[in-house]
Amino acid sequence: MSEYTITYIKNEKPKEKPKSDQLSFGKYFTDHMFIQDYNADKGWHNPRIVPYQPLVLDPAAIVFHYGQTVFEGLKAYRTKRDKIQLFRPDKNMERLNRSNDRLCIPRIDEEYAIDAIKHLVHIDQDWVPDAPGTSLYIRPFIISTEPYLGVAPSATYQFIVILSPVGAYYEEGINPVKIAVENQFVRAVKGGTGEAKTAGNYASSLKAQEQVADEGYAQVLWLDGVEKKYIEEVGSMNVFFKINGEVVTPALNGSILEGVTRNSVIQLLEYWEIPVVERKISMEELYEHYQNGELEEAFGSGTAAVISPVGELAWEGKKMEINNGKTGEIAKRLYDTLTGIQYGSEKDPFNWTVKVKY
Amino acid sequence: MSEYTITYIKNEKPKEKPKSDQLSFGKYFTDHMFIQDYNADKGWHNPRIVPYQPLVLDPAAIVFHYGQTVFEGLKAYRTKRDKIQLFRPDKNMERLNRSNDRLCIPRIDEEYAIDAIKHLVHIDQDWVPDAPGTSLYIRPFIISTEPYLGVAPSATYQFIVILSPVGAYYEEGINPVKIAVENQFVRAVKGGTGEAKTAGNYASSLKAQEQVADEGYAQVLWLDGVEKKYIEEVGSMNVFFKINGEVVTPALNGSILEGVTRNSVIQLLEYWEIPVVERKISMEELYEHYQNGELEEAFGSGTAAVISPVGELAWEGKKMEINNGKTGEIAKRLYDTLTGIQYGSEKDPFNWTVKVKY
Structure with missing residues (x-):
């Protein structure tokens, strides 16, 4: 044998x-x-x-x-x-x-x-x-x-x-969550294990999650471990922001997990000819866009939730309400398309699905 | 019951x-x-x-x-x-x-x-x-x-x-080891889990250890995860340097494990009235002391080895031989005293030992 x-x-x-x-x-x-x-x-x-x-x-x-x-x-x-x-x-x-x-x-x-x-x-x-x-x-x-x-x-x-x-992640349809920016704890740092899917990254995150849950937030937004300035991930998802019509996601830097859904979101946006860019983005910059009315959407991406819109972001005592706390147009379209491909109700232009039972 | x-x-x-x-x-x-x-x-x-x-x-x-x-x-x-x-x-x-x-x-x-x-x-x-x-x-x-x-x-x-x-950590008596300063990988960062004794810190260290072992080094010297400048630990031990008659060890900063042997070393040095200080120390500073002939000893402290003298430190292509590659006087005295207390052949002025069998 x-x-x-x-x-x-x-x-x-x-x-x-x-x-x-x-x-x-x-x-x-x-x-x-x-x-x-x-x-x-x-x-x-x-x-x-x-x-x-x-x-x-x-x-x-x-x-x-x-x-x-x-x-x-x-x-x-x-x-x-x-x-x-x-x-x-x-x-x-x-x-x-x-x-x-x-x-x-x-x-x-x-x-x-x-x-x-x-x-x-x-x-x-x-x-x-x-x-x-x-x-x-x-x-x-x-x-x-x-x-x-x-x-x-x-x-x-x-x-x-x-x-x-x-079960269904959203019992009553896709729904925005409240997120707190984490200033004390760090998930991962360049040279550590952040880009690997390994136990220690998740063990490290429990304490931060516990603290914000007590304050009514669903997840934390992780900043980089070096300067605590640049946005990395949200909870155990990658994160995207629509700013002035362009979708921005933190560039892979060694401490960010390379999400499969992240990659799929980028490919879909490119396919739709919606501008998308991977780059460093700081909370200061994000807040400035917010104040100028340029922050149009924010959402996480991951296998569990697929797309998780962010309705509110709390940072250093400031509360940023995004898209009036509602699910944005891009987030909705990505969610519908990705779940449509996954459940076979939409066509699969990238051949992403693999049949187990024909 | x-x-x-x-x-x-x-x-x-x-x-x-x-x-x-x-x-x-x-x-x-x-x-x-x-x-x-x-x-x-x-x-x-x-x-x-x-x-x-x-x-x-x-x-x-x-x-x-x-x-x-x-x-x-x-x-x-x-x-x-x-x-x-x-x-x-x-x-x-x-x-x-x-x-x-x-x-x-x-x-x-x-x-x-x-x-x-x-x-x-x-x-x-x-x-x-x-x-x-x-x-x-x-x-x-x-x-x-x-x-x-x-x-x-x-x-x-x-x-x-x-x-x-x-078994005995040193088969032929206390013996210095060669250490490489780690520039790529990071063990822990402030806000992470470095000061906790938890699995993820050790999982993260395996890759760095594997790389230096191939080059003939026993352990790595870890630098801080933020600036990669300041000395944190050596392998899975705390680290001490004797510089110009004063013993220096990195101050606890949230990413350094608070070693029991580290604490015992500090107490013994104070008891002996040998100057000892906990502070930030960078590799640049250490190298400068080395060049000026002021770096007299280097050693790790931990439960397994008790005291582990460092005979050579490799950093950015430079090799620093410390105390001619021999065990220093302070390291030897600490080793003898600590093991003496542990095995009951030296008196125990701090009541550190606890009897299991009388």
């Missing part, structure tokens, strides 16, 4: 599926998972799809102590014609390997990983919900499993994929 | 203990471990000492994805009179709680945790090695266990303590 043949052990005790209106995000998991092991001798080996089950790890496993781990997030969508499709999984696997490089984790075979994901989703296809806005969230991740307390890359790893049916 | 009574399940199949010369660091683990659970209803509860065993965790547990975890490191030493003692465990538990605050993890009861550690070490006392320079490394850590893919603090945790007999 080839090292590449996926062993399949069927779950003989499938769980009851939650109803669409119970789903929310990341709380339910399907009947199966994908696992593959790594060691220096065999490389990535023993790929298998098995019943969803606990991981059994030595308490000294490196992941618990030194956080050598990376992950990805993408979704499978059920179309109106009952097909199931993924959105740009190649971009996620490319990024997973970039994250692997930064974290000293051995690279995976990207095409093989996409096949494994398709295989797994196909097996658990009944878990892909069909209510509007719902989807199956796919979480590939790699953990370091060697039991060793020295600070060094692990000798062994597991690549795992789990699936979680998730 | 009180929530505070530790349940004890004896390991009926004890392992064979490794020989002193096989030990190295963090590769062997003892027969028992301590575990305690947390949830919102019960707080920290169900403390137990059980046979060393794998952790069984849902693959969606937050620790695997968002790195919400903290840890500590301290040691138990066997004295010549066959007593067993800890070194300043109160400082470690204080820091664990500071790390908990930063990572949104519920605080532990510090005194209770010290008692639990003493209890565990007492049970596994035969694992405390007696060869010169050997000790029992103690690794308390907390992991987030809730199966949830939203980026939010976990609802459940486990506080775990494992023990690992470790």
Whole structure:
């Protein structure tokens, strides 16, 4: 048997599926998972799809102590014609390997990983919900499993994929959120791990998020870690501003995550011939545009929400209401088009979707 | 039974203990471990000492994805009179709680945790090695266990303590190492998690360490993440320089870990009436002192090595040989005194040691 043949052990005790209106995000998991092991001798080996089950790890496993781990997030969508499709999984696997490089984790075979994901989703296809806005969230991740307390890359790893049916992000249609600019905490800095999708970036963000939630804000807007001047991300999304008819997003600088939705937004805007530019942008500049009435829209982009309009931005005691707190025209058009492509109701000029079930 | 009574399940199949010369660091683990659970209803509860065993965790547990975890490191030493003692465990538990605050993890009861550690070490006392320079490394850590893919603090945790007999750090006596100043990667930045003992800081350091190891250096010297000018730490140790008779160490600034050994070094120097100052110090300044013949010693401080002299520092193509590549007088005196106190051969004027076995 080839090292590449996926062993399949069927779950003989499938769980009851939650109803669409119970789903929310990341709380339910399907009947199966994908696992593959790594060691220096065999490389990535023993790929298998098995019943969803606990991981059994030595308490000294490196992941618990030194956080050598990376992950990805993408979704499978059920179309109106009952097909199931993924959105740009190649971009996620490319990024997973970039994250692997930064974290000293051995690279995976990207095409093989996409096949494994398709295989797994196909097996658990009944878990892909069909209510509007719902989807199956796919979480590939790699953990370091060697039991060793020295600070060094692990000798062994597991690549795992789990699936979680998730509810509509917006229950009553796309809706703007209130955001606070974070002045105390920093998510990432150039030379750190900000452009990798790794655990530590998210651990670092919890405290900031907790503080602003107490003040009624949904997320924080992260500034750069060096000067605390330039805008980087919003919550765990990339961020865009429409200023005087031009869409501006922070240029990738080593501490900003290269979002798949970010990339898709830029491509769509170019396709529509709407001016879009990647550059440094400071809060001072943004505020000046706001005062001059030139800040027309602000929105985040990410896999979970797709597009998340910002209705209010709080910064150093000032409150900036954007587009009267309403969803802007560009944000709406991007949201409708992206979700339309994802759910197969709009044509897909870039061939972004990948069929799992025909 | 009180929530505070530790349940004890004896390991009926004890392992064979490794020989002193096989030990190295963090590769062997003892027969028992301590575990305690947390949830919102019960707080920290169900403390137990059980046979060393794998952790069984849902693959969606937050620790695997968002790195919400903290840890500590301290040691138990066997004295010549066959007593067993800890070194300043109160400082470690204080820091664990500071790390908990930063990572949104519920605080532990510090005194209770010290008692639990003493209890565990007492049970596994035969694992405390007696060869010169050997000790029992103690690794308390907390992991987030809730199966949830939203980026939010976990609802459940486990506080775990494992023990690992470790060899002498210096097989042939204290010995200087070669260090490279890191110009590309950053360990931590103000507003990040640098002053917390949490996984992400260590994950971030692996790549830099891997690169310099290829060039024959033992560790990197970390500069600040903002200006990449000021000295922060060396490897996973704090750092000290003797300049013109005065000992200088970088002042705590939010991105430097507050080391227990660092604190002990400062107290000892003050006790000896050797000038010691905590302040910002740049590589430019250090290099100027080096050129003027004023840089007399450099050394790291940490639990693993206690004191680690720096014999050579490579910075922007320049190689600075310090004290002719030999261990300096202050480094030697600190090493001898600290290890003397730890192993009970020197008197302990600060009451730093805590007896486990009388």
